Amino acid sequence: MKDFINALYRNHALAYKLLLFISTTLLIVYLFPKSGKFKYNFERGKPWQSENLYAPFNFAIKKTDEQVATEKQEVKDNVPLYFNINPAVQKTVTTNFKKGFKNAFSDSIPYYKRNALNQSGTKILDELYRFGVLSDDIEHSETKKVIILDGRVEKEQTQFTNLTEENEVSAIITRILEEEDLLSYKNEFTSLFFDLVEPNLEFNQEFSSRVLQEELEKVSYTRGSVERETLIISKGEVVEGLKFQILKSLESEYESQVWNKSNYNWIVFAYTLLVTLALLMLLLFIRKYRLSVFENNVKVTFIFFNVAFMVLITTLVVNYNSQYLYVVPICILPLVLKAFFDSRLGLFTHVVTVLLLGLIVPNSYEYMFLQITAGIVTILTVSELYKRANLFISVAQITLIYIVAYFAFFVIHEGSVETLKWETFGLFILCGLATLFVQPLIYAYERLFGLVSDVSLLELSDTNSKLLKELSNKAPGTFHHSLNVANLAEAAANEIGANAMLARVGALYHDIGKMKNPTYFTENQSTGINPHDELSPTESARIIINHVIDGIEIARKNNLPDRVIDFIRTHHGTSMVYYFYVKEKEMNENIDMEDFRYPGPTPFSKETAILMMCDSVEAASKSIKDPTSSKIDDFVENILNKQMNDEQFLNANITFKEIQSIKKVLKQKLTNIFHLRIEYPE
Incomplete structure (x- = not known):
């Protein structure tokens, strides 16, 4: 028993995910209707695609709602x-x-x-x-x-x-x-x-x-009956008139008949299998392609919560009146996930959710086609969500896609537009307006789950914020350096399609730890006095290295989000304070290299890798004497190649091609910073 408890403690994160997976599955299955589902798809006016259909049991032919309404009138x-x-x-x-x-x-x-x-x-x-x-x-x-x-x-x-x-x-x-x-x-x-x-x-x-x-009460809802084993429709026969009515009656009988306990248990078991498969696909995707998200239980909980929430809302609407099904703003899901994570995860989660909803909604193929198409458009069109105009434009495009796709399906089903229900277009417009609710929803999620979106990053990028003002007052040189690095990082991120806003904010805050001992960093030494002259190289290296730890402490004290703190932790990776290492080595051959090495970790995203490159290049560029284009090119190549040789980017999902693009941007920006131009004759 003790061994089991110890094993459970060691794997508590995995145990939590298992519990979350099971509870989400049970909740979704509980929300689903517990009835049979007709296994054939058919449309009025279209040929019957399946084999000859015989009546599986005796059932009554139900009148249409219009026929019943006419008789009652x-x-x-x-x-x-x-x-x-x-x-x-x-x-x-x-x-x-x-x-x-x-x-x-x-x-x-x-x-x-x-x-x-x-x-x-x-x-x-x-x-x-x-x-x-x-x-x-x-x-x-x-x-x-x-x-x-x-x-x-x-x-x-x-x-x-x-x-x-x-x-x-x-x-x-x-x-x-x-x-x-x-x-x-x-x-x-x-x-x-x-x-x-x-x-x-x-x-x-x-x-x-x-x-x-x-x-x-005497009005009959049926018009005759069909005996068991009676041929209902043959393959290739057009579904219309009485044939269509008989098929609708059979479908209704499947979905509304009273099930005995044995059948009920089988249906629940089957739903459980399907929901388990869908959620398992989502969990495996996160584990394989978004390991950082998988290892964070809060983020996994957030994703599963949104899936269950969408199923809950849709189920309530279907149970109330399926006519209002398209009012539910399903596209909020990919919008929210893209705001906190990325497009790929948002789209995959959206598709899995729509597959789950396809089990309970009427006209499931039409519904899934519309929602998946709208989700793809959402992912492709929404960028820089913090810009209000972008959200309105994207919502307008989503609404247009809904209307066009629904119109196409209606014409395919009915063969004309004479009976088109124009009020359905109004439902799509309401759905678009409801999608605009994503902004306050993102804010609520940030407070509830402790996540950070691009909207919050925009607020953090304000240089008039309390923390950045303190940095500019205590360490003005570091503040100016951070601004330059932010500009370089933003340009590099835009070049390779990374999150430019995240890279900029990370660059602005990456050196806030220098506020604790600002004069020990050359950019803040305005008096010409260098306090390192009175310290040993080992002590100097410790102060320089500690600005990372100090920065993390200051960031946590000021409630900076973890996504920003990651830049503070990784912007030097596991590199060495090489100047003081060489200085100590001149005096002592027997030294421990780890005393002069940053604790890491190394960058683990494109944005953090970009910051390491831009920080190193901007800081070292001050040492270039008589800069020329060729000197700048060699300078950038040497610094970034050294970082690559030191395996600083091994854990970052960045390619050689993207690094080459970043080099190109840095060379161009440094050339502009040094104002290089042709020399005119005197």
Whole structure:
């Protein structure tokens, strides 16, 4: 047991990665739907590419959503509305009319006229209450069927247009009085009936809704069935009409049927295998091609976290409504990874993530084609993310790629643009806008995972920062040297396609350790006094070498990111303080070379290798007397060749061709610094 604990302790980093791998796999599998997936791909209007397909089991042919919606609408149109009638209301209104008529029309009116007016009023009442007066304003089709209930007994059936609404009373009075040639008494009748008329019909909402629901439940979602072993479609047959509907029904049956415990476990096991393979490919890629990332558990956690996060967001959207699938800004993933690492790792992780999502999204081939294409465009177009204009231009290009690719797929599927859903283009635009959220997301990731992006590097490159101001005050010569090295490193990085911003920032901070003993470095000796004259060569070498250790301490105290500290650690590699070594050797033959050697490590990236070259060349260039182009060329060649012979670049992923390009840049820059020009005759 003790041996196991000791082994676990020695390999704790590997154990952590294994735990991270397993937990991420289980999380993704947990998010995936636990149902079967139809193994055939087919499109409407296209030939069936697989072999003859026979029904694997009995299943019903499902109607399309449009067919079901049409049938439900027909039910809604045909199901009657139910109203409750109150018979007592009409009797009360009739009684009140007889009383009110005497008050409304004076006795001075001739008898025959009063009798005609009375008959007209009775006729108006009969017309108003022939089917009933509504109590509420209800809007329905005029031909809508209506059933009037007296208690629970059906009293009468009619159409909605025959019911009287309160705002129609005046029109009915006018029509009948015109027929009776009594229109001059309209005001009296209107005033009379305004006080008399009361609604006697009340809409029975509860009963009407219950009847409607019962009828809707009778709507069948299927139209026949297919027996087991029945030929569904033959190879080469065009998928259309009923054939297409049967295939969609079979696909739906595969994906929605209730699985027993045994099948469920097999599905989970199969998903686990696929997710494990995908994540294993990603982990092996990181281990083989990005070993520095693999050895950093925080960075590996960051990558796996982003993969799981994208799967989570996409799964939530698919479960809610797959129509909004393309709103999810998947291209944020390669953007974020490129900001913190590099394009290659960003693209590979993006492809693996899209492959995982292809297991759960509808139209998986179309989805994967669009997302992988958009990811490639993202990697190719986004450079210098800290420049806001670049991000907006890249997002516009990504959105355009989405739209063009989706349009092409739609035309291939449908054969025309008549039924093109233009609102889908709006979803792509929303996706592009959501991609702009990458900037605040990068900032949040920097604080959460302690990483550094080019945006942070831009802030660190500000020479007005507290640390660089302190360097310029305490060691002005070193500060000026750092500025020159930064310019050289940036130009060299641009020449070979390295991270120019990272190289510049690393150069600005690489010598901050000299602030502790600035006068022990020649660039800061303005008085002509050299304190090394009072020290032994061994002591002098120790002070010179210690500026690397001092620089790391100052950097950590000021919370500089590890990517910048790497430049401080490696800018001298394992080279020697050769001047003091030779001086000590003149006095003592038996010396330890390690006392005069920097602790290292040697550069392990293109950017750190560039800094070592530029630092050595810039510092030594001050010793060139009467510089000429040929002297500068030989000078640069000698310094860089010596570093190569000392195997200082052995761990850096830099090629001979790139070193030759850097030599060319350094020669050109030094020539410009020394202002070399032709000599004019006096």
